[in-house]
Amino acid sequence: MVVAEFKNVNYKYPLTDEYALKEINFQFEEGKFYGLIGENGGGKTTLCNLIRGLIPHFYNGELEGSAKVFGTDIKEHNVEELAVKIGYVFQNPFNQMSGIKSTVFEEVAMGLENLGVEKNEIIRKVEDVLELLGIEDLMTKNPNELSGGQRQRVAFASIIVMDNDMLVIDEPTSQLDPQGTENVFEIIRKLKQAGKTIILVEHKIDLIAEYCDEIIVMEKGQIVCSGETKDILSRMELLDYGALIPQVAVWGHEMGGAGMPLPEIPITVEQAVRLVRERGRMTDGN
Template sequence: MNDIELKNVSYKYPLSESFALKDFHFTFKKGKFYGIIGSNSGGKTTLCNLVRGLIPHFYQGDLSGEVLIEGTDVREWDSQLLSTKIGYIFQNPFTQISGVRETVLEEIALGLENLGVEKDEMIDRVIDVVKLLKIEDLIKKNPNNLSGGQRQRVAFASIIAMNNDILVIDEPTSQLDPETTSDVFEIINMLKAQGKTILLVEHKVDLIAEYSDEVIVMEKGQMVYNGSPSEVFSNKDLLSRGAAFPQVALLSHEMKMLDKPFDYITITKSQAKEQIMKRMGL
C-alpha cells in the first residue's frame, strides 16, 4: 500500500479568497524521497500541512478531495495517532523546540513520553538517537540556549526517536550555514536508507538534485512538473518560470545555448560565456 495519496485536492485557508492548493493529484510511494520545490506561495507548506494532518485538524478552511494516509482519509485519523505515523520538522528550528524542558535529553524524550512509551524503551531510543546524530555534548544543555544548527539537530533527534514511517520536512536548512546544511542532508540521506518515506521542501536545489528520488515543482498551488531530478532539471521550460536550478544544470543549459545560432538565443555568445566563466569562478 502507498503511504500517501492525494486525489483532486483543493484547499483554501479561512478568510482567503484564493486557493493555496488546487486540483492536486499525486501518489507518494512508500520508501521514496521526494524533493518539493517552487516559488514562494506555491503551495509547498500547505501540502506539508495536509499530509501531516494539520489541515483540517488545526487549520480549518475549505478542503475538498481526498488526502489518504495508508488508505484512510486524513479527516478520519485521530491527530495524535497520526503523529505516530508522520513526523514533521518545521522550517524554523527556534519554533520546533517545546520550551517546556530544561535539557536536550528531556526535549528528545518529550514526544515519546506523551505517547506513553515505557521508560526503559524511551531511554534506549533517546540514547540511540543521541549517538546516531553525535550530539552527546548537547544532552545536558538547555535547548532554549542552543544555536539554530544545534536546535535543528535536536528537532531531528526528537522526530527520529519517534521512529515515524513518514517524514515531512519543511525547509530545514533555511537558517543554517553551508556546513550545518550538509550535516542535515546527511541525516536525511540516512533516513532514506532506512526506508522512510520523505517529503522535503527545500530551496537548495543542488542538494535536492543530489539526494532525491523524485522532484515535484509547484506553482500557484498546483504541481506543474514532476519526475526524476535529471528529467525535471533538464527541462528548460522551468527557466522561463523562474524556478531555481542546480548550478550544473544551469551550466548545461547555457552550454547548449552556445551551440545554437545567434538568432535563437536571447543573449550574445560572449554574454553566455561570461556567465559560464563567472559561475565556474574563472
C-alpha cells in the same frame, strides 16, 4: 505501496476566496525521497499541512476532492493518530522546542514519554539519535540557550527518535552552515535507506539534485510538473515557475547553445565531470 494519495484536491483557508491548493493529483509511494520545490507562497507548506492532517482538522477551511493518507480519508483521521506515523521538522526550530524542558535529553525524549515508552527504551533511543546527529555533547545543555544551528539539530533529533513511517521536513538546513547542511542531508539519506518516506521542502537545489528520488514543482497552488529528479531538474522552464535548477544544469544548456552539446544535461557536479570526459573521448575518436 502508496502512503498518500490525492485526487482532484482543492483547498482554501477560512475567510479567503483564493484556493491555496488547486487540482492536486499525486501519489506518494513508500520509501521514496521527494523534493518539494517552487516559488514562495506556491502551496508547498499547505500541501505539507494537508499530508499531516492539519488540513482540515486544525486550519478548517474548505477541502474538496479525495485526500487519503495511509489508506484512510484525511477527514476521518485525527491529528494525534497521524502524528505517530508522520514526523514533521519545522523550518524554524524555535517553533519546535517545547520551552518546558531543561536539558536536550529531556527535550528529545518528550515525545516518547508521551507515548508511554518504557524508561530504559527511551534512554537507549535518545542516546542513539543524539549520537547519529553528532550532538551527544549537548545532552545536558538547556535547549533554550542553544544557537540556531544547535536547535535545528535538536529539533531534528526529537522527530527522528519517534521512528515515524513518514517524515515531512521543511527547510531543515535554514539555520546551518555548509558542513551542518551536509550532515543533515546525510542523515536524511540514512533515513531513506531505512525505508522512510520523506517529503522535503528545500531551496538548496544542488543538494536536492544529489539526494532526492523525485521532484514536485509547485506554482500558485498547483503541481506544475513532477517526475524523476534527473528529468525535472534539467529543465530550464523551471525558472519560469519561480523554482531553481542546479548551476551545472544551466551550464549544460549553455554548452549546447555554444555548439558544444553534452550527451545529456547534468544536475550534479559528478555528472558534469563524467559527461565532459565522455564528450572529450567522443571528440578524440573523431
